[in-house]
Amino acid sequence: MAEQERVSDVWADPSVTWPRLDILTAALFALVCVPLHASVGLAAELAIVVLALALAVRRRSWRLMSALAVAAGAIQLVAGQTAYFADLAYAPLFFTIGRHADRRVRLAGLVVAALASVTGALNVVFNPDRAVQAGTGLTLAVSILATTALAAVICMGGWAAGFIRWQNQQAIQARIDAQLDAVERRRLAELYDLEQERRRIATDMHDVVAHSWAVVAAQADGARYSLAQNPQRVEQSLDIIAATARTAIGDLRALVARLRDPAATTAHAGEGTAYGLPSAGTLRQADLVAQMRASGMSLDMTELGEPASSALLTLTAHRLLAESLTNALKHGDLSETVVVQQDWRDGYRLRVINTVGERSDLGTGHGLLGMAERAAVAGGRATSRRDGDHWIVDVDIPRDPS
Known part of the structure; x- marks a missing residue:
């Protein structure tokens, strides 16, 4: 046989x-x-x-x-x-x-x-x-x-x-x-999309964790210093810590859902949500500014024009501003005013100027790389540089991606 x-x-x-x-x-x-x-x-x-x-x-x-x-x-x-x-x-x-x-x-x-x-x-x-x-x-x-x-x-x-x-x-x-x-082209395109999605998830993870824990750390330090003299300030700090933690948990759940099922990622233009992060629509810039000021940051805000109707552009602007202010909160001199200038009249332009100390490693973090990648996705660019005692962030998105 x-x-x-x-x-x-x-x-x-x-x-x-x-x-x-x-x-x-x-x-x-x-x-x-x-x-x-x-x-x-x-x-x-x-x-x-x-x-x-x-x-x-x-x-x-x-x-x-x-x-x-x-x-x-x-x-x-x-x-x-x-x-x-x-x-x-x-x-x-x-x-x-x-x-x-x-x-x-x-x-x-x-x-x-x-x-x-x-x-x-x-x-x-x-x-x-x-x-x-x-x-x-x-x-x-x-x-x-x-x-x-x-x-x-x-x-x-x-x-x-x-x-x-x-x-x-x-x-x-x-x-x-x-x-x-x-x-083969489809396979490479799928691999490229997966790599881009991985990068976006990594950027969002950094933004969520870095911003949330920077606020929590600042509020916890303030609460420790005010524990004996100003109990009301301690209670306010604990409220901010709790709200920030809840927001971070929601964002992390959304990120985990994206990791398990990328097809579940949606964009809700009415809420300003994109990349599957529902909190991006509810955490308006006013909430962000309030968090930063409650953390001891003095802000000089200037805004020109009206925010864009594009969900991608508004989310990108929110994330870039949040990362810039988080870096200022973590590495800057909070005794000096942080200057924020936003211009919505032709796409989106942002400039954040804060005072820094003698540190020389401010431009080596993952957050700055994530800012550049996020701006590039929206069709623009983001740069950061040191100018004497100041750290300057410039964002330029010349066109509305929608």
Whole structure:
């Protein structure tokens, strides 16, 4: 049973099956054609055997096949013995050349096919049979034309059929390649979208955690200092801490939902929500400013124009302002006023200026990188730099992405 399966597998292999079928076909060709041309002569029978060998090796070596085919034709031409029925074998031989992958081989095969057609006519001229010899010049001309046409049909027709087969294979391969390219492009696009989503989630996670814990830390410090002298201030700080923690929990839940099911991410323009963060619509800039002022920050706010109707732009503006003020709260000198300038008249522009100390690592955090990426998503740019004792954040989104 195992031996039968092994033999079946061998015959199922195209690299083994086709040569064996060619050998079988060549053997049948020789067995049929040799007796049919026994009366023609020994040279014709020898040419048939050579043609059979050419058929047997045509899928193995086109060079050997071509050499054997030329040899068979030469034998017939020199001996003056034409195996007319057996010469039909030239059709599959030229078919093999016509479908060859190398353009030079195909062109050479076309030239040889044309020469073979002419050679058939020359064979009639130099080796006419008895009927032609006994006929008139018209009979000779008709015989030449008929032989040339038949040779052209066999040789050039076989080559043309092979060439058409090659073209069809190329067209099929081109379609397959195009489909594979489309699949690969879709795969790369999906990977790119996943990477972009991962970056957005990482940015949102940083914004949520950094902002929330900066506010919580500032309020906790203030509450500790006011514990004995100002209990009312402590109660206010605890209220802010609780509200900030609840907001952060809601944001983190939304982020976890995005991680589990990215398709669940929605955008509610009425709430100013995007990227699946519902708190982004409810935490208006007024709430943000109130949080910062309650944390001990002195703000000088200037706003020009009306906020945009685009949910993406309003969320981007809120996040960029929140990150800028969070950095000022964490690293800045809160004894100095933080200057905020917003301009909605042509897209969105933001400038935040706060006083900093002697620290030199203010421009190396993930928050600044996230600000640049978030602004780029909205079609703009965000830059941060140190200018003496001041840290300056500039945001420029020149067009409304909606």
